[in-house]
Amino acid sequence: MSLKILLIDDHAIVRQGVMQLLMERGIASEIGEAESGAEALAQADQIEWDLALLDISLPDMNGIEVLKRLRRKAPGVPVLMFSMYREDQFAVRALKAGAAGYLSKTANTAQMLVAIQQVAAGRRYVSTKMAEALADYISLDSDQLPHEKLSDREYQTLCMLGSGKRLTDIARVLSLSVKTVSVYRTRLLEKMGLTNNAELTYYVMSNHLVDLNAPSP
Secondary structure, three states, X not given: OOEEEEEXXXXXXXXXXXHHHHXXXXXXXXXXXXXXXXXXXXXXXXXXXXXXXXXXXXXXXXXXXXXXXXXXXXXXOOEEEEEOOOHHHHHHHHHHOOOOEEEEOOOOHHHHHHHHHHHHOOOOEOOHHHHHHHHHHHHHOOOOOHHHHOXXXXXXXXXHXXXXXXXXXXXXXXXXXXXXXXXXXXXXXXXXXXXXXXXXXXXXXXXXXXXXXXXOX
């Protein structure tokens, strides 16, 4: 299998490592690099890619939004999400937005190669953890948990606030104004029936929405 892969990640060292692995294993014949959502969307117009490997945390826009735009711009290109966020945090949202699979950056080489080959062959990639997350989501049926009602941006803001980040930190990570992030905070508190950050943090910890031991994505 020799694929044309678009690699979208804002960390150069990650791109270099993945590129070296895929080229050495003969998985890829051509790899395009993009360090932002805008670059990814521009490259989607230039070459007919076989697969896109997409991080969730990008400097200019959320990866879920990039995924949605890529699916509209190049519907024939399968997208494999590749992120430090745990499967139970964003996998279901990514699949609902059109991703063909979700791969954690903690995955080993064998798991990455299997995921890429399955997605490139037109199949879905579902890890054991993702399968559990999907099962939990389905079992909820119509009785959604409060955080399931949030938009992708609101959910990301919730997780960051719950992990102790300030509004200014979140604004910097998401490339938004502090005022916009404050609006997201107000909306998510209203949707979830919470009144302050203490209640928000307790909810996030109680529902295991963040892993405080994981490195920042």
